[in-house]
Amino acid sequence: MTERVVLHAGCGGNRKEQMPPGFQGPEWREIRYDINPGEAPHIVGSITDMSAVATGSIDAVFSSHVIEHLYAHEVPVALREFYRVLKPDGFLVLTCPDLQSVAEQIASGKLLEPAFRAPSGPISAIDILYGYRPSLSAGNLFMAHRYGFTAASLAQHMAEAGFGRTIAARSLTYDLWVVAPKQAAGDDELYRLAGLYMPPIPPWAGPAAALG
Ligand SMILES: C[S@@+](CC[C@H](N)C(=O)[O-])C[C@H]1O[C@@H](n2cnc3c(N)ncnc32)[C@H](O)[C@@H]1O
DSSP, rough: OOEEEEEEETTTTTTEEEESGGGOSSSEEEEEEEEEEGGGEEEEEOOOOOTTTTTTTTEEEESOOOOGSEEEEGGGHHHHHHHHHHEEEEEEEEEEBBBHHHHHHTTTTTTTSSSEEEEEEEEEHHOOOOOOHHHHHHTTTGOOOOOOOHHHHHEEEEHHHTOOOOEEBBTSSSEEEEEEEEOOOOOOHHHHHHHHHHHOSSSSSSOOOOOO
């Protein structure tokens, strides 16, 4: 069995068990990475400076609900860091809020009404846009959201960071999911990666689409 390494970027309290099914096999070894030492990551650091991680050393980067906490000018820096640490045949799996769906909710007049119920409680469009209010009111101001993405804008950011192509899907729970191999890939490979590394659980707003 060849070991493969997945860097769990901005892991929070999550572990490999909370990652998509494709990462659950014994061949995947997780390195937990977070800016908050309280989460007891293997590496403490920001995704905007991953100098503790060697160039071309990682098989996959997984990042869930982290990039929206960066300022606009930091986003390209973090995406380039993800690109740098990946091996040539590596890939990125990233999920973050889908501002297009949130905008549709707001345009229909529903800013504060619960949009869906998460394990932590009801979530409204305002929480998805600016950060989860209960976390912010508890004093965790680093949980504020500072930037946002649509599928098209995220694919554009990915391309500008060097990624060959991106496959994206929007969930009905206002999340975007993207999978992007470091090198250009054909449709078959993109859909194979999406099938493995996008979770089967979210009710999807539509099928995954290859972009770029
Ligand atoms: C909303 S939590 C998401 C946690 C987990 N990935 C999940 O999906 O539940 C955001 C996490 O990103 C981390 N974080 C925020 N800014 C970061 C940065 N610049 N670099 C690395 N981690 C960061 C926070 O410490 C926190 O653990």
